[in-house]
Amino acid sequence: MAEQMRDGVTRLFRGRSVAVVGASTDPRKLGHEILANILNGGYKGRIYPVNPNADQVLGLPAYASASEIPASLDLAVVVVPAPFVAGVLREVAHKGAGAAIIISGGFREAGREDLEEELRTVVTETGLRLVGPNCQGINYRPNMLCASWPLVTASGSMAVISQSGTVAATLAGWAVDEGLGISATVSLGNQVDVCETDLIEYFARDTETRVMALYLEGAKDGRRFLQVASRAIPQKPIIVLKSGRTELGQRAAASHTRSLAGRDEVFDAACRQFGIVRVPDIESLYDSAKALESLQLSGGDRVMIVTSSGGCGILATDEAEACNLRVPPLLPDVLGDLGEAGLLPTAIVSNPLDLTVAPAEHFEAAVTVAGRHDLADVYLLIFGDPIPGATEVVKRLKGKLGACIVVAYLGGGEVEKAERLQMHGAGIPVFPTPQRAIRAIRDAVWVSRFRARETMTSG
């Protein structure tokens, strides 16, 4: 049974054949959009639309029911009205499916606990693994399967697991705009079966995923969540945005997904103890996932700030101090070497190091000197103007110093947009303000310290 169950989760993501039950010919319907996204998302497996009123949908032959599909199935995506879902699941299980994604709403969240109970019965009887109901589906890029919306095809290494379809879509949208892409988005819905913990378990083993970003309103089984997460964290950082911080928020969460949030301070303390990064808002969830996706830090908390904008250097310094990061002063030997590095006479040689209106190469010269003196654990480069050639410089620095280079790029118009895409392509995280960069660095440093401590303890 356990083996079959695990197989079910694998088929959810890796299935080679999928039925879309409720595939619609009407472009305004979700049953149409999802089939279109599976087709346009590049899925290489077999696709079977099910629609009793159409001969074909989007050019594919349609079947009146799942039973009539002339082959065995791995996965079904279900978009039919709630009262029909249980019946459909029995049919697809009979056709060999190991997993199903139930997009349809109208269950517990609409007062129909009875219909949801029926789904639970089907799970027990058939061993099917279910995602949903009342969810926005799954997009899994390693299998090029976008059984969700909107259509996202850019492949990256961030897996987004979310009790809100919108939060998942938002992170994916930003990751696409910024040239990062995603490995997966999973919208959890009512979690009648597959929950956030099953997904952490899956993505911990998924070679295409380097970091997990979660939006939660509560954990289905807090103890198992923490156990599974703590086993995953040595390889894969986990960042969590949990709502219900306040009493009013908790009440709203209870109405939304009936999550039993528990006391917020308890969750907070558990995160700190088990190495889970907890963030306060949607942008921090994205930022910290971005940082942890690519940075490889040593556990140290010293930050060197090199900037072409004096003001942004100060804002970064303020934020670093507020985040308990160290901004070490430059000792005389470093000052001496920097004095010979060919910086502008207007440069303010300190930490933060204000290069003033300098070419990209001055960033390289300064960081190289600092690196030689092992001055910092993380280097924040702030490009406060359109500075062409910045990408080449940060790539070379990453080659020399390793994945400890972070960029804030702002005020650079079109040059900035182009350079950001290139830097992300090279695995260097870029943030839109110095403050967001520093807060993401804080979280990455915290994870690296946590890991270093764990290694020491277990070693």
Place this chain on the structure above:
Amino acid sequence: MAEQMRDGVTRLFRGRSVAVVGASTDPRKLGHEILANILNGGYKGRIYPVNPNADQVLGLPAYASASEIPASLDLAVVVVPAPFVAGVLREVAHKGAGAAIIISGGFREAGREDLEEELRTVVTETGLRLVGPNCQGINYRPNMLCASWPLVTASGSMAVISQSGTVAATLAGWAVDEGLGISATVSLGNQVDVCETDLIEYFARDTETRVMALYLEGAKDGRRFLQVASRAIPQKPIIVLKSGRTELGQRAAASHTRSLAGRDEVFDAACRQFGIVRVPDIESLYDSAKALESLQLSGGDRVMIVTSSGGCGILATDEAEACNLRVPPLLPDVLGDLGEAGLLPTAIVSNPLDLTVAPAEHFEAAVTVAGRHDLADVYLLIFGDPIPGATEVVKRLKGKLGACIVVAYLGGGEVEKAERLQMHGAGIPVFPTPQRAIRAIRDAVWVSRFRARETMTSG
């Protein structure tokens, strides 16, 4: 003298003729870029490039020195090496100029206090009003004068005054991308003459400006700053991002613009007392300016949250409670009317009101009912999906309820981008996350309460 001085500031912005001293034929030089931006920015006055080594620059006849310009001047933009600046200023003053913008660096910030002292002498002798030196210039859209970089031509009603050219360029860049535009950006530089307070005085009277966003490292004259600001605030909200919050940040600020920041808590308390909104980071500066640019609130702090995304509704509720805004519950008569408003059976009718996957018209129905019952002072509409027609709905709601409609739009891909531009065109502020929307609402509510209290006290 005072009249002449004020005239000088006016000519800084409204001048009908401008000399660019140091206009370069080399596209890599600032003296080229600034002339190009004045030309391409739509300036309708006369433009005189000064360059002793060229007959013309960018198609305009060039003059060997300012003295040879065959007409009188209002304004000069100076981009020559620091030791030549004072001489140039005497020349342009002689040609009738009332103001100058000194882009050139190499003064106090580079240890040349002597050269800066010389500028002070010229100011005293000639009555010229100076912006800079060591600054990124001025862009003033009412006069279509972009004596700065990058080129920004989109006209709006936000004036950005900044001790960091990059922070100003960043805000302007966002305002352009989001279809808002700016009325002005002023980069202050070393403030040898014109300071943030002179500019607050100017923009308080400027009919094209509705809100001022300032980045400061310190105020030149704290007492006058507060006096002038408090006179401006009844008409024009002022939002300030001040760096040097921490000791290390203050030290960095002292190196950057030699600002004497004073104790941070004192500045903080003064802001609260005088009605200045103080924000913690660059994005908040932009967000709060955006909110205060268009919202007209009554002083009340009740927020009604209507959403298509349950998760985002909860995140907004959490943030509202953290911001001390009230999210009032729905009383029976409101619940009754909402029950007849044609919402989906899946809707969760509370505050936050989760419409679930609903068309834009359901937002209108819900907010109309809430408005009829005077349920809230601000309405936050969260569009958590691509929802076509959202703009028409929020425009109609603004027509009915006034400028108290705020939007968070996320996860909507291209539809979201198009709708955001249209909503901004209609004067409705749109934020990328529910949390940023709520924090901006908090600041707008605070200003409206401050004003209401002031009116009562003085009335």
